[in-house]
Amino acid sequence: MPAQPPAIDEDAVRPDSAASTVGGPSFSPLYRQIKGLLITRLQAGEWKAGEAIPSEQELAARFGVSQGTVRKAVDELAADNLLVRRQGKGTFVATHAEEKIQYRFLRLTPDKGAESLGRQLLDCKRQRAPAWIAKLLQMRAGDPMVEVRRLLHSGGAPVVLDEIWLPGDLFKGLTVEKLSQHRGPFYGLFEAEFGVHMIRAEEKIRAVAADADSASHLQVPEGTPLLSVERLSFTYGDKPVELRRGLYNTANHFYRNELN
Amino acid sequence: MPAQPPAIDEDAVRPDSAASTVGGPSFSPLYRQIKGLLITRLQAGEWKAGEAIPSEQELAARFGVSQGTVRKAVDELAADNLLVRRQGKGTFVATHAEEKIQYRFLRLTPDKGAESLGRQLLDCKRQRAPAWIAKLLQMRAGDPMVEVRRLLHSGGAPVVLDEIWLPGDLFKGLTVEKLSQHRGPFYGLFEAEFGVHMIRAEEKIRAVAADADSASHLQVPEGTPLLSVERLSFTYGDKPVELRRGLYNTANHFYRNELN
DNA sequence: AAGTGGTCTAGACCACTCT
């Protein structure tokens, strides 16, 4: 049997169809092209967050490749946390909405216990993006932007002061009401209401001294050392869609990380 | 063809040989058992850091399984950073010694540029482990322990003050001379001289104020906010073998992290 | 040319979930 038999479907993939780019990578295996197609469909919203995608057999038939090739593409997407496999049930679009207990991107851990976090919305304004934010979000300075500020509490005490900046065009109907009425992580709301999936983020962490404003919100003396966590979140196609700056009081919590 | 044909070798794996444990996992696939055997051999030092392991064909024959099963075991070990695959050459034992440019576990990044770090050894003493260190390293309080302190410089300015604690029995011949003469990351020395491979680590990060001692070493005013990074490193079998506490001056550097 | 890892296929059977 030839390794790459003729395709049988309009969706079918041509071997090396992505390899003809001059100066590009010299070789792109079939399963990576399948992976690309699946990402395109996820991006287009063909399957919603939390829904099942078609079975491997069906995808294999649709793309005109063997099940093993689809499997390898899906394996990578599952490793990237874009999909979640559940044996006997199917493969599902990953979502931040139903993550049990913990917020997927929040690395804050209490020294003891595991109380859940309470949220308090401070404000939500529409503004024009300053240059430094626009640059990180790949917008133009002055473009419309949403700014949200909030507090996270643990056992009654404020622990995190967050500032969140979002591109105005992607989050058109975002209001204080929607944010405050919503249960669970913001990222769940973003998926359901705006079709924006956060799939990856980069954080820059520093130690800073609390200024007057943050000190009063976090109920600590001015000058208290705080963890500054600047997070840039990306959606499909490595497009940055959220900038966040959190100030963490690490008196009774720490930022947990795992190195491999 | 049966999915699990008879084994042909003394090394051969019995299907589900690990599944008979009462109360244990109900099923352990072949490739995971192979993975376990490979880890055992790595741990025993059968192949040294940086060396090639036998080819997949040879391992398949040795274990009495198909090449595809060995491949899946090796895939996971490569994903865990225990092995490194190099197409056309072979599969190699991962090492910290030859990592180009960057220290694998060091997430510190300069705001601009990418100068290399200079090292300055402060001291290296053998002591008895205090209770809190002993507990983390799974030793008994009072057991012999090596304590190292050092500074990392970037462009002439001190940036990191590190305290490192190691179990005395594993690092018998460790001296100031060895440490100061050695080039490259400590972890390279630990592999070559003591056969200790760091394969994974957990970090707890906080913001703290510089005390008198750390302030003078890092040449900052007392009370300056610093990043406190407590790292517990593990070798094969999730055995903790190093505790480290770093104080990072984040005036011109940040701790980088990636979330998935 | 030989040897290594990398891709792709095809088919059989196992484990898990739901009806």
Place this chain on the structure above:
DNA sequence: GAGTGGTCTAGACCACTTG
């Protein structure tokens, strides 16, 4: 029992490295 993902095998061929 039917459908899904998970494991295992066997063989062919491709891409890369080295002699």
